[in-house]
Amino acid sequence: MRLIAVSIAVISICCGGASAQQLLEGFEDLSTVRAKRGRLLPVKAGDGLTQGKQAAMLPAGAAVMVKLNGADCVKLPWLRIDTFTSEASGQRIDISFTGGGVFAATTARVKLGRDTLSVPLSVIVPPRPTGWPDATITLSLRNAGDSPLIMDNVRLSPADKGPPETLLLDFGPGGQAVWPGFDGVTGDDEHLLWAEGPRLRRASKPYPDPLGGDFFGPLVPRRSTERFDIIAPGRKSAVAWLWVTFNGLYGSRSPDRLLKFQGRTLLQHRSTLQGLLGPDGLMAGADGKWTPEWFDSKFMEQFGRSFELLLKPGRNSVSSFGCQVAALVMAPVSQKKALAKFVDTLQKDISTYRRQFMFGYRRRLRCDLNPTDQEKKSGLMVFQPPPDGALRADWTPAAGDRKQTIRVIVPNGGAAIVPLVVVPTHRSSSLRAFVSSLRKEGGRTITAQAAHMKVRFAQRVARRRRAEVEFQPWILLDRHGPVTEKSVVHLAVSMRLGRDVDPGIYSGTIRLSGSSGSVRVPLEVEVVDVGEEAKSSPIVGTTGNSTINVVYRALYQKMSPAQRNAVTVKIRRLLLDNGLTNLLIQAPRFRRGMGVNDSVLQEDLRRYPRDRTPGTLILDMYWPFWNLAENNIPPESPAYRAAMRRLVARAKLLTEQDEASGNMFYVGWCTTGAGLSNVSRKAATVATAGGETLTAVYLSVLENISPRKFDRLLAPFHNFIVTPAGKGYREMFLRLKKTGRGRKVFVYVGQPDRYLSGFFARAVGADGCFVGGIARRSGPYDGENFNGSGLFAIIPSGDFAATVASLRLQQGVEDYILLARAQAMLKKAVDAKKPDAAEKLAAVIKDISSQAVSGASLHFDNGTLRTYSVTHGRMEAWRQSLIREMGALAASLKAP
Secondary structure: HHHHHHHHHHHHOOOHHHHHHHHEEOOOOOOEEEEOOOEEEEEEEHHOOOOEEEEEEEEEEEEEEEEHHHHHHHHOEEEEEEEEOOOOOOEEEEEEEEOEEEEEEEEEEEEEEEEEEEEHHHEEEEEOOOOOOOOEEEEEEOOOOOOOOEEEEEEOOOOOOOOOOOEEEEEEOOOOOOOOOOOEEEEEEOEEEEEOOOOEEOOOOOOOHHHHOOOOEEEOOOOEEEEEEEEEEOOEEEEEEEEOOOOOOOOOOOEEEEEEEOEEEEEEEEEOHHHHHHOOOOOOOOOOOOOOOHHHHHHHHOOEEEEEEOOOEEEEEEEEEEEEEEEEEEHHHHHHHHHHHHHHHHHHHHHHHHHHHHHOOEEEEEEOOOHHHHHHHEEEEEEEEOOHHHOOOOOOOOOOHHOEEEEEEEEEOOOOEEEEEEEOOOOOEEEEEEEOOOEEOOEEEEOOOOOOEEEEEEEEEEEEEOOEEEEEEEEEEEEOOOOOOOOOEEEEEEEEEEOOOOOEEEEEEEEEEEEOEEEHHHHHHEEEEOOOOOOOOOOEEEEEEEOOHOOOOHHHHHOOOHHHOOOOOOOOHHHHHHHOEEEEOOOOOOOOOOEEEOHHHHHHHOOOOOOOOOOEEEOOOHHHHHHHOOOHHHHHHHHHHHHHHHHHHHHHHHHOOOOOOOOEEEEEHHHHHHHHHHHHHHHHHHHOOOOOOEEEEEEHHHHHHOOOHHHHOOOOOOOEEEEEOOOOOOHHHHHHHHHOOOOEEEEEEEEHHHHHHHHHHHHHHOOOEEOOOOOOOOOOOOOOOOOOOOOOEEEEOOOOEEEEHHHHHHHHHHHHHHHHHHHHHHHHHOOOOOHHHHHHHHHHHHHHHOOOOOOOOEEEOOOOEEOOOOOOHHHHHHHHHHHHHHHHHHHHHHHO
């Protein structure tokens, strides 16, 4: 309690304008306050803490509950709470609202010393679908810090309406989180009109704040400048403040920006290709301090700007490029000073919001263990985390995680990924790692190259989680640095051994080196003979386009055609090297006269890595379907069928000439029964023309098809990607395969976690999986919209690097193959009439098959970026059990 006590006198709460506020709790009588998980202590008024008798001190973990009415949250849209904390980095408060059909929760952080927490309630519970109800709601406030927290004057406050005749417009989609006091505008308004022509979009994003994140305008920047008019009301001049944002498609931002008002340039920014790879482009945030001050002064420039404008009566023209309208504040010119004062207060409220709820405080992980004498000498501490700690942002080593020897078990013809952690004992400019050859005593030597051994460091990227920024191990690099003393650095050792490698124990070393020294860690690899290889490997594809113009459009705009092609080849090679087998490319299109235009397909085939033999190519049919619809040609018509025959024949000829092993025509995504019927008609023409069709559909849509329509409706589809939204995967996959000869069925995986893409797919009888989210469209370091997707990322050199997601996808492929080999060996044992010898293996397979498909859908936790229904420790135990039992059964089957 001493830390709080010495500072009590510095806090003094002002509740000016109390008549306009509603005090929910003043903590004057603690006996009436409902509290949980801790006893509230009074802090008396004699120390100048509060205008009333006292405040309350909440111990760590304690919570108070306050009643309020939802209707009051609409009339008084600010929740304000006076606080005091002695935690140097500030203190977290968990906030939740329950009751009346509302359940909303968030976490805020208050700063050191005296602070007022300001919560915009229209952001916590936006209008969609119903907003705040006229009902009693319980507000819970929990001290989520490690120290006591003083709290006082929990109250609702009104929104500032600005000077007389002020218009406050917040642009965005319907149901957006409107900033308190503003009116939500979903499109053209009588005070702001876009010129005819641009493709206008509406989007709602919580960052950097709800006022600047929501917007209306051309979402995808074009090469031409867009125009709109701001219209002053009445016949008098006006003053306005305009907020513009640079947000674009999927979180990307335009590299070039232009804003002109009445011909005068307000903003002009033009990036070079080199500039895009720096801190003002795709690398924004890589070298940031991630403090509230840094965010407001430096990083905010990456998101948007605000401008004061003097408006003449009537229309005032604005020209923009790469900008969208987020908000508009307008008042008569006579109110210019008063409006400027209002905007200043508004900007302070927005800065407070960002500090409390967005990019609040940087959280670092450090290893608190003391190094041994040997570790001091080498400058490095090395640990092997348990499976559940591998590549986790919040894992720190314990003394028991030191390993004298790193041991790995690998099936012959299989692969393994071994996580490690290195902790420098003092700052190091760089870290490197190497793996030696593997030697078997009295036997052969396997070079690191022959064993495909790699060691890659997981570079951390910023990730905003509520009011904190954590740094998630994500981008895989051959070297890492600079690194600070005692920082936790994750790395992964991967290897793949050939089918001809003899079983036994192989020894080698992993050499880790920093700028001040190096250490050699013994490596022991046990190779187990688990019998024949699986007859087929899983097909791993994507319906996401892997060209540079789709993935990193900002770079595309700055590159020459030759550069674009070269970069696309790099991206595709990286995907093929890291788990994918089938890539999406563009099908031919139709010219105006309905002749086949194959130039896009030919270009895509040229941009396929020439050193890779194409697998099954996925041909995207979106544009040819669109061409036919634009020409009003119905799917059942002879003209439609004739055009499709020409297109399919040409596409098959070109892919065969490119020596592809086959192709599938991707005909679209079906999220409803009506959508499936529509796509089925289109797919029928492709199938009749000789094309092998592929569609993606929700499992729940398939389950709702009547038995009478099932076979007829699904007959045109040769292959299915089934997405998570229902139950009964295994039964549906079996049904789909029975009703379609040679039909393949795939699991859709949004975030490629190991379990989702491996054991699950094999356990439900899938032929593989299709992976979504192959890349984030924005830079990797800016802290926004990071959910574990992205098989590769751009790095400051302009090259591309694999991510932890790709590592997990590779592990998933190995899990699929291992389980397939185990199932084949079990069948072989049954056929050989040795079921007793296979009992233990059968039990492991049964456990995987039941536990891996125990839920109704694929369980990926965005908080930890991994599966939460089955732990990684459980999965690692499955792998080792499969290998051990398969080795024992293989030996038994060979015995006479």
